[in-house]
Amino acid sequence: MNFNFYKYQGTGNDFVILDNRQLTFPKNDTNFIKNICDRRFGIGADGLMLLEDQEGYDFKMVYYNSDGNESSMCGNGGRCLVAFAKKLNIIEKEANFIAVDGPHYAKISHDNVVSLQMIDVKEIKATPDYLFLNTGSPHHIQMVTNIDTFDVKNTGAQIRYSDLYGQVGSNINFVEQVNENEFRLRTYERGGRRRNFILRYGGATAAALALHYNKLATENMVDLLVQGGRLRVTFDVAKNGYKNVFLIGPATYVFEGIIEKK
DSSP: EEEEEEEEEEEEEEEEEEEOTTOOTTOOHHHHHHHOTTTSSSSSSEEEEEOOTTTSSSEEEEEEEETTTTOOOOOHHHHHHHHHHHHSOOSSSSSEETTTTTEEEEEEEEEEEEEEOOOOOOOEOOSSOOOESSSEEEEEEEOSHHHHTTHHHHHHHHHTSSSSTTTTEEEEEEEEEEEETTEEEEEEESSSSOOOOOOTOOOOOHHHHHHHHSSOOOEEEEEETTEEEEEEEEEETTEEEEEEEEEEEOOEEEEEEEOOOO
C-alpha cells in the first residue's frame, strides 16, 4: 500500500506528515513508523505526525517519536501541522485543533510563521540546580556556560536516565544567556530508546517560562536561539503560573513523496 507524505521543518526540527483523515495509516505499526523516521534507511525525521478529523475541531494531531511510539505534545510539530493544514485548505489564517494534551489555537501568517498557543502552566519546580515543568511534555531546564562545546549528549543522557525521572524520563534542556531576554538553547530529547538521543530544537516554551520564573528573563517575551534559527515565546503571568502561552516561529515545507508499505 502506498501513502503520500509531506516533509516539514520548524527551525530544523523535522517531521514526516501524512493526511490520515481516511484512517488508512497503520498507526500501531511501530516498526513501520520507526523505519520512516530512520535517517539512513527511511525518509528521516525527528518524528511523524498524522492529521485526522475530529468533531468540533479543524483537525486532530497525532504525534510519534522517531522510535515509532506515540508521544506527548511537540510544539514545533504542532506549528508544522498547522502549516500543513493550510496547504490542504483545511484552514486559512487560524486553527483550532486537538492534541494529546488538549485543545490548541494557532494563527498562521502569509509566510507561514505560526503562533501556537500551548497549554497553561500552573506549576514550576525550582531547585538550586534546575527547574522542571510540563508544557504538554516534561522539561528539565538547566543553565550552562559555553553551550557550543557543552556535552549535551552525555550530560543529557545521564540526567534523562537517572532516578530523578525514572522510566518516563524528561526532555533535558540546556540554556545559556545571551542578552536580557535572549538565550541559546540545546535539548536532549527523551525519546523512547537510548539511541534516540538528541533533538536540538525542542524545549523553547518550557525554557522561556522557566527563565522568567527564575527572573533571568524580565519581559513577557523571550527569544530562544536554536541551531535551526530563532523561536519566540510570549505569555501572561497568571495568579498561579502562566497563561496565554504562545510559541512563535516558521514552519517550512521541504518536499513530498510516496511511502510504500510492503
